[in-house]
Amino acid sequence: MSAPLVVLGLGSNMGDSRRIIQDAIQALEQVLTEVRSASLYETEPLYVTDQGRFINTALAGFYHGAPGELLSCIHGIERAFGRDRAGERRWGERPLDIDILLFGEQRVTLAASVKEPCLEIPHPRLKERRFALQPLLELLPDACEPGTGISYKSVCDALPDQGVRQTHGQ
Numbered sequence: 001m002s003a004p005l006v007v008l009g010l011g012s013n014m015g016d017s018r019r020i021i022q023d024a025i026q027a028l029e030q031v032l033t034e035v036r037s038a039s040l041y042e043t044e045p046l047y048v049t050d051q052g053r054f055i056n057t058a059l060a061g062f063y064h065g066a067p068g069e070l071l072s073c074i075h076g077i078e079r080a081f082g083r084d085r086a087g088e089r090r091w092g093e094r095p096l097d098i099d100i101l102l103f104g105e106q107r108v109t110l111a112a113s114v115k116e117p118c119l120e121i122p123h124p125r126l127k128e129r130r131f132a133l134q135p136l137l138e139l140l141p142d143a144c145e146p147g148t149g150i151s152y153k154s155v156c157d158a159l160p161d162q163g164v165r166q167t168h169g170q
Contacts, residue, residue, distance in 0.1 A: 003062040004104025006032060006070065007139065009123070009132040010057050013045070014095040017055035020081055024096055025059055027077050031070070032061025038135035044163030046129065047091040055167070058101065058135035067100065067108045071119050074098045099123050101136055105146045122146060127155045130162040 008028065012020045021040065029035045037059040045051050063070055075085075081096040088094055101123045108121040122145055126132055133156040136143060143152045 003033070003064045004106065005060055005102075006063045006100065006104070007058055007060045007102040007136055007143075008074070009097075009099040009101050009129075009135070010059065011043075011054045011097045011099075011131070012095055013052045013054040014093050015082070017095075020096055021055055021057055024077060024081060024098065025057075027080070028059060028061070028098075031073050031077075032059075032063050035059055035061035036139055038138040040167045041131060041135055042165050042167050043131040045091075046131065046162060048089065051093045053163075054131065056131045056135060056164075058132065058139055060139045063103070067103050067106070067119060067121060068110055070100060070103070071110075074100070099132070101126055101132060102143070102146070107147050127152075128159070130156060130159045130164045133159070134164055134166075 010021050010024055018040065025037050038057050041056045043054045043056050045054060078096050078098055083094055083096050100119070100121055103121045106121060108119060110119040123132070133152055137153055137156060141153065144150060145152065
């Protein structure tokens with residue numbers, strides 16, 4: 001069985017966010033194969049607005065393992081960049097956030113455990129987040145929601161602006 005194409009969303013708004021995202025992509029290239037990354041986007045915070053702007057991107061690559069294993073690996077990478085999930089406010093500032101947006105055509109729901117929070121794929125808030133959809137669509141312009149076939153482009157086009165701007169330069 002071939003490995004599924006996984007799409008991850010990355011974001012940072014603490015420290016040198018551009019460098020953190022670039023370094024996180026390098027770390028993820030050790031986990032995924034045939035990695036492609038989207039442009040960087042500067043975005044307004046969506047849920048908790050009294051914080052700095054984010055740098056966001058998406059990357060796609062093939063993963064040879066289970067979704068829960070990928071989640072554990074991602075959380076290790078986030079910790080290596082200084083993320084403290086226990087000490088942060090929900091949707092607040094963070095040096096690095098990595099979300100599993102898509103895992104091939106799979107729909108996944110894993111209950112929370114002592115070590116990891118619950119996991120839902122496709123990401124449960126993907127369809128309300130232009131900062132995740134725009135870079136995803138840059139990589140996969142024809143992407144559709146697994147199970148429903150809903151076009152992510154049509155979803156993105158229907159969203160308000162949300163202050164998402166592609167950045168130029170590194």
